[in-house]
Amino acid sequence: xxxxxxxxxxxxxxxxxxxxxxxxxxxxxxxxxxxxxxxxxxxxxxxxxxxxxxxxxxxxxxxxxxxxxxxxxxxxxxxxxxxxxxxxxxxxxxxxxxxxxxxxxxx
Numbered sequence: 403x404x405x406x407x408x409x410x411x412x413x414x415x416x417x418x419x420x421x422x423x424x425x426x427x428x429x430x431x432x433x434x435x436x437x438x439x440x441x442x443x444x445x446x447x448x449x450x451x452x453x454x455x456x457x458x459x460x461x462x463x464x465x466x467x468x469x470x471x472x473x474x475x476x477x478x479x480x481x482x483x484x485x486x487x488x489x490x491x492x493x494x495x496x497x498x499x500x501x502x503x504x505x506x507x508x509x
Contacts, residue, residue, distance in 0.1 A: 412437045416446060430454075 416439040418426050426449065430437045434454040439447040450458075488504045495502035 409435060411435075413445075414439055416441045419449075 412429060412433060412435055414426060414429075414437055419439065426437060430449050431451045434451055434457075436454075437449040438445050439449060441447075484504075488502070491504070492502045
């Protein structure tokens with residue numbers, strides 16, 4: 403089974419922010435990958451393009467929602483019938499003063 407190749411991290415000294423700021427920013431934008439900034443050879447900060455950051459945050463939120471659904475499914479062994487689901491939806495809609503019309507059953 404072949405290993406999945408992960409891109410190597412982009413590592414730059416923090417002094418590049420002072421001496422080559424435009425180059426560092428361009429690199430972060432072009433690669434859409436985080437740029438690790440080191441101080442005395444130790445990772446200290448991470449610089450990311452805002453679009454790449456927002457995309458990573460979206461992926462993280464989706465992952466967490468999926469993980470939460472998986473956990474809920476593990477602790478919910480019983481199935482809910484369509485009738486029970488429709489009854490619950492009617493209750494919820496009634497609280498809002500709305501009528502609930504379940505989708506038609508196609509067979």
